[in-house]
Amino acid sequence: MVRRPSPRAYVAQWVFLAGLVAVSGLLIMNLGANLARRNMQFGFGFLAEKAGFDIPFKLIDWTLFDIYAKALLVSLLNTLLVSAMSIATATLLGLLVGIMRLSINWLVRNLALGFVEFVRNTPQLVQIIFWYLAVLQTLPPPRQSLVLPGGFLLNIRGLYVPNLVIAAGDSALPWIAGLLVVATPFAWRLKIGERRLGAFALALPVIALLLSNLAIEQVQVPALKGFNIAGGVQVPPELVALWAGLSIYATAFIAEIVRSSIEAVPKGQREAALSLGLRPVRVLFLVVLPQALRIMVPQMTSQYLNLIKSSTLGAAIAYPEIFQIFAGTVMNHTGKEVEIIIVVMAVFLVINLLFSAFMNWYNRHVALVER
């Protein structure tokens, strides 16, 4: 095919490498000298030291006596939490807006277009700060909470969600229910003898629903008590704002992916389905979307990765995710700038690698087989 590079080029690349090594060496020597001047040493030993600060929002237990390594875990879970919430929301909304973009209804189509254009052309950070400072921080105090449908309360302290209290003896049931839901798509493809289980797999989520109903002892609805809200789970305003900012921004991008993927499904598929007498809605859900969903997997992967990386913007509104805790609090406490940046970057590289590996595997399984 293309000619082999000349011998001179082969030599040149080694010269390039030597230069690279020399520059890196020089920089590292500088680092050593600078750290020595500050009486500090390079190393990750600080991760085993006691942290001694509080983390305002956490999914697992955290005390002042825990070590920095555990702070890494706590903040990583916060990052993953907001990313997972936003990915789920953005995917659903993106699907909706993407379909709206192709509606035959002029108003619906252009409403979606306007939304996509406005959101895509304003910085994500501005949106997140807007949600936090201009919306959530201007909400009324608990006494005048906004009452949302489904028993949700919204006020300046955040969003209050009804809490499901699990009976003491039945703590395993919700897990089993969760597993059943996860297993459903696999059961769908399961073959027993010659036949696939198919729609029978839908029995699983139904069983899961029954099981979780059994396990729930009572539903605690948040309500005003004195000056504060009692009952329910409090979602802090930082999390709500970051969630809104990340999901709405990603929705606009995902909508465009959905639109282009639907348009990429060969026209003949839709025409054939319509000519069989299927109604347009069924054509969409049974013929076009299943193919479009496969086409969009690689693009969605990069959107999801962008979203996970953007969750670091939570630092601007003090949501305790990994960047805010490490590049903020921990850096102030320890002064280990270089190590901390390396740790945070490494965490994101690992998330990136694992997530891409998973999505590539998934893509290989679902990709349309080209003839």
Added chain:
Amino acid sequence: MSAEAPAEALPGGGLGGLIGGPQGGPARVVDWLRRNLFSSVTNTLLTLLVLLLLYLVVPPFFGWAITNATVSGDTKDACTGDGACWTFIKLRLHTFFWGHYPDDELWRLFTALALLIAFAFPVMRERTRHRGLFVVLLTVFPLLAGVLLVGGIAGLPFVDTNLWGGLMLDIIISFVTVAGALPLGILLALGRRSQLPVIRIFSIGFIELWRGVPLLTVLFMSAVMVPLFLPYGVSIDRLIRAMVAFTLFNAAYMAETVRGGLQGVPVEQEEAAYSVGLKWWQVQVFVTLPQALRIVVPGIVNNIVDLFKDTSLVTIIGLADLLGAVNQSLKDPAWLGLAKEGYVFTAVLFFVCCFSMSSYGRRFERRLNRHRAGGT
């Protein structure tokens, strides 16, 4: 919701169709409405739903932003209505646009802007004579603008970059980043396809490293980590460090865009070029890149829009770009509680800039497709 392809636009389509179009009549309007809004029961319901939504959102917003808003006055006391207090924005406009750049030296800023428009416009236009000349001018522009804005030579008083801010800072950072990241990205894209193992592995590693980490970590690296790697006593301006971070980070993204274009150039082109005896660099510069770059202009424009939006992140490392200037102004005790005004203004300003850029990208793409359909 129906997923059928959008109904064929009428000639004069869009809103033009709604108000009758150039040669419209009442019958056309009714026909348009029936086809686009009321073609079936579901469709009618959707139309009504959207109208209800618009009714709930649009009038209150207009009431807040325009009808009940205050623009006059010099203090917060002027804002008595329940609408927006644009007085605040009006009084801070200079900070939001160019930070604390000295008033006496503003002409330098405007000269730079005028030069930029004068150089960029001919390059962007479809039909231009001497496009090459203007591309060269645009390439030397950052140097020219740097001298003009920083000063300190040729009788121009020195203006510290600490005084730079507002939208001007976003634009400057973007411009420097594009000027640095595009050539670097092209080199990296070529490097990734190189047959030299060291070059290839370095390019892949470089690209994937920056694409794998959040921009914020890269900015923090420039802000707190880089000073530690410099020899004792040497310091680099904070703004320049941030610009370098932006350049490296975006070079990785540009490299991937350019690589897409390189893959779109038929292999025969390169083979033919080699067979007439051209060297590697001649093939790349005269044959492959001109074709590849033309394909990727829309992608590059997208990259530029993204990086322009990303410049707002410098707020977090303490530079007062548009968002940072707004943040600071909102903390002024005399003007508390105006977050809505501040961030709506910021969003709209960014939107105007980004939307015009992405529209240009789309227009270019259409032009490209037309050429392709017509030519070859």
